[in-house]
Amino acid sequence: MDTGTHFVTGIALGGLATVDPIVFNSPETAQAVVFATIIGSQIPDVDTVLKFKNNASYIRNHRGITHSIPAVILWPIFLLMFLYPIFPEANLLHLWLWTSIAVFLHVFMDIFNAYGTQALRPFSSKWIALGWINTFDLFLFSILLLGSLLWLFGMDPRDVFPAIFVIIIGYYLLRYTIRKTIYETLKRRFPEAEKIILNPTFRFFRWRVAVVTKDKFYVARAYRRDIILLDEYKRLPLPDEPIMQIAKSDKNISAFLSFSPVYRWEMETEDGITEIRFIDLRYRSKNHYPFVAFVQIDDSLNILSSYTGWIYNVDKFKKKFETIPG
Structure with missing residues (x-):
């Protein structure tokens, strides 16, 4: 996801943490958890600094090792080393728990984009990109921002955020259903397809499509169940020269x-x-x-x-x- 969505996700997760009695009944733990969930929702993207080096390093490494299984384990420990001295009266176990959830949720959300992550490293360097959600999804950003504002204006976060996260789960399932419907339509349209790649766009019902067959590449646009063919190219192997x-x-x-x-x-x-x-x-x-x-x-x-x-x-x-x- 984009930086803004990860940021409001961190705030929302800090609000959700108040359903934990230990967090709710300890002001210092609650403060520490909010800081931890906001930072934890951002920290895997620290590799964005690679843009300043060169594009090749950024493309090869962004959402790689910083989103890997060891990183998801180590980031919360790293953050606690800095946060716990600032909030020494916070409950360490619950602070670690919610920090871990924040880091995990960042990586988990990125899996549903077209860009994806190498979340299974070091066991696999394969990019996992489910392609359900656009990098910036207006609905997700808006509902998370709404929840944060409701909390700011005095509503009980224990009422606000459980409902919001249930709605978000439903939204993800809806996006999956829409994608599955378009994918099945494409399979009927291109029965010879070896690979079908669907990329969501900013518009809810519009998707970018790339289809690979034995001899050709097809580029199309999908809108609801309609498939509009835009380009086609011969599939030429790289010459062994x-x-x-x-x-x-x-x-x-x-x-x-x-x-x-x-x-x-x-x-x-x-x-x-x-x-x-x-x-x-x-x-x-x-x-x-x-x-x-x-x-x-x-x-x-x-x-x-x-x-x-x-x-x-x-x-x-x-x-x-x-x-x-x-």
Whole structure:
């Protein structure tokens, strides 16, 4: 989820914690728990700082080790080392319990996005992305914010937040049902499909669709039960050539390939320079595919420049490529 939703989730979880008698009857424990749930709902995204290093590091590592099983166990202990000295009279066990729930809930919510997490590390590096909920979901953010405001204006959090979390569970189940219905429609439309990827959008009933068959990629848009085909491409395997091996060894291309489950590629040679482009097919927006990677290689198989990341404007795409440092 986005940072804002994680933040209001932390507040709501702090309110929900008041159903715990130990928390409710101890003002210091309650204060500590609110701080812990807000910070715990944010801390797995500390790897966002990798954006300042480069896109390749961010793409390869974001929602990776910081969202792993060891991290979910260690983050609460790390936070208690800082919070308990500030709130020495807080109940340590219950403070740890609600901090752990906050960290776990952050990772759990991220699993339902299209981006996903590597939540099973170190047992598996597979990306788990169920694709039920958009990264920013207006309903989720609004109802969590509403609960926080009701608490702020004096309502008993023991009445507010259990009801809100029950509604949220129902909302997730509704999103699952809608996705399942669209998925079954796509299976009938593309019976030869090897893989179907559904990405939710900001609009409740609109989904991005990528379908992989033996010979083709199909890109579509789903609205309720209607499937609108937008693009189709031949599915071309990567050639087993030295220049492609060099391209795959580049850090930007390698990061892209480690993350993208469905993409097409293009190769073009001009004036002794070969340009290889990789285009992720999951995020088509306004007739454009914004998540890309590309590399330039000379006749001597030297990498001249490369890039991976999100570019939403075609003109900026061309300008970005022209200004990549060698």
